[in-house]
């Protein structure tokens with residue numbers, strides 16, 4: 001373990017499903033997932049306990065199914081199953097890089113992964129294992145961002161780290177509006193009232209009420225996760 005002291009002891013890292021695609025159009029890009037895991041390894045080396053919530057948008061999104069006429073709740077269950085696939089791929093990549101990973105699912109699927117049991121998750125974290133939370137909140141009409149807020153609060157994480165394709169929260173979606181500018185930090189109330197689309201309002205509201213800060217940072221930028229964990233200036237802090 002290095003001598004540097006991290007800014008956080010326990011983190012909840014939210015990885016979007018799309019982040020796993022890399023430059024592919026769909027699915028899981030091997031090189032991308034390996035690079036992400038290598039960054040997680042660096043963070044565990046300084047003694048930080050890491051829990052991950054993984055998205056599913058690279059495989060299936062409930063809203064997309066809903067928009068083509070599928071029952072929305074059914075489509076959302078498909079989306080949750082997509083996150084289980086990503087969680088398995090992520091845990092496999094973690095094992096290959098020497099981490100011990102445990103996948104816990106919010107929906108019962110015992111032959112595949114163990115169910116989410118809070119005390120068990122806490123035990124794994126204390127033991128230095130990386131816990132990957134799959135199947136979101138286990139409920140349709142929610143997102144994995146909300147699952148990140150929920151699990152982050154449950155496990156007593158000091159911060160939710162949202163790793164995404166953009167390097168922070170902008171005044172408007174920077175993909176659609178190139179003149180948008182990035183915030184260094186902003187309050188939850190402002191993020192909600194300005195309808196800044198980086199996370200859904202349910203996730204923001206839960207973190208606000210629990211006084212659980214969120215840091216939004218780039219998944220594409222090498223070393224950004226380590227910098228965030230070491231308390232260096234990176235991305236945007238959303239605070240209560």
Ligand SMILES: Nc1ncnc2c1ncn2[C@@H]1O[C@H](COP(=O)(O)OP(=O)(O)O)[C@@H](O)[C@H]1O
Pocket residue numbers: 016017018055057163164165166168169170171172173174175176196197198199
């Ligand atoms: N105000 C904003 N600031 C930053 N990003 C924003 C904002 N509004 C919308 N976005 C979009 O939110 C996305 C980040 O969310 P993420 O969960 O990683 O993606 P998705 O929900 O598409 O999987 C970015 O790709 C960005 O285009």
Ligand SMILES: O=c1ccn([C@@H]2O[C@H](COP(=O)(O)OP(=O)(O)O)[C@@H](O)[C@H]2O)c(=O)[nH]1
Pocket residue numbers: 015016017018054055056057058060061062063075076077078079080082083135136137138139140141142143144145147
């Ligand atoms: O608690 C949850 C979390 C996820 N989902 C479904 O799973 C899909 C994938 O999750 P998300 O879109 O949050 O993934 P990401 O954007 O991070 O890739 C969502 O579209 C929903 O259909 C859900 O129904 N309930």
